[in-house]
Amino acid sequence: MPMVPKMVAYENIYNPENQREVEYFILLLLGTSPKGRLSVLHLEKEFFFLWNSSKYIKPLMEFIAHYKGPYSKALAETLRSPMYLEGLWEYEEPNKQDDLSGGFIKLNEKGIQKFKEILSKISSRNDKKLVNIIAGMNLLHDLYGNLDSKELLYFVYTNPNYKKYITKSEVYDKIVTNEMNRNIAKRVHNTIEI
């Protein structure tokens, strides 16, 4: 019976098998990040990008418009209290000036070991589907990993494909500013045109 209250909490994830898979994808996303550590905002948005482009991950959960753009209640709750991979990652509070990142999630020693174990199993089984998903995660870390919270949200807010996810945003005006336009323009110039 102790399972029942938890299952109610995860109403956005259709069944326990989906719940388990989401937890493993969180482990893989954290494990593939260069430092085994992501801000909650980065984890949430990178998971969203992954979900958005993966026919396999899409049925596992839903993302809705929320005050910082696309949001999944199931993902947020799973991050806080996983059912199957308990005790593999830890939460770090953000500093006082940081009102966007939502804090940080970091794999602990046990989590790093579990990640290595899973990665080795995926390789030895030559699991094509998961190898491809991990390749996608690596791309996402490269594209978005070096962005700060504001820049990351800028990429979400200025993408017309994500329009329906930003209707409830409370921080849009703080993110899409002339100063940010100039910063991103400079970044684009420095990384493509030079």
Place this chain on the structure above:
Amino acid sequence: MSGIAADASFYILFYNDIADVTSLHIISEKYDMYITNKLKLELINHIKHDLKFEQFVVDISDDIDIVEMLENYCETIKLFYPNIGSWKNGGEFEVIGLAYILKQYGLLSYVIIDDSAPHNFVKNNLSNINMHLIRSIGFLYTSFKRDKLLKGEHVIEIYNNILSSIKKGKRPLNITEKEWVKIVKPYIIEIQCDLNG
């Protein structure tokens, strides 16, 4: 064998610009050439006469749309650099996506991208694959010098054929005659030095 993900310009160099399909076949005997279906379609006019193409090119299908991920990232880049839209048609996104998959399988040796903008984009943004990044000219030299798979004389012949093609009014790899002298000629001199001991 070492794996290669190359953009369309690499194939077009051999199929069209210097019309030397034999050299491409020789390269494909030394390296595993990987190509996506979309790039195949782009090259269809060139490869339909090449009966060996299907034998030496392996396609990788994907369960995750990496190209879509890149395109979405570039929706924002497009606001400041509209030309990035052309990468979609040019197959550059496909090559980058393919490179990530090959990398994960431990099969990636070279990502060959010749156009400056996508080349710079990979170099400056994509740390998982940028150590494999090279241009066609550099790849041919590296194949001789480091991999010791292509013969020096053969590489020089390809380089000279590129110059002949430029002189005929073509733009192989988007190189001008001036650029050929600046970029390719030094490679030829180095290879000749190596060949002469």
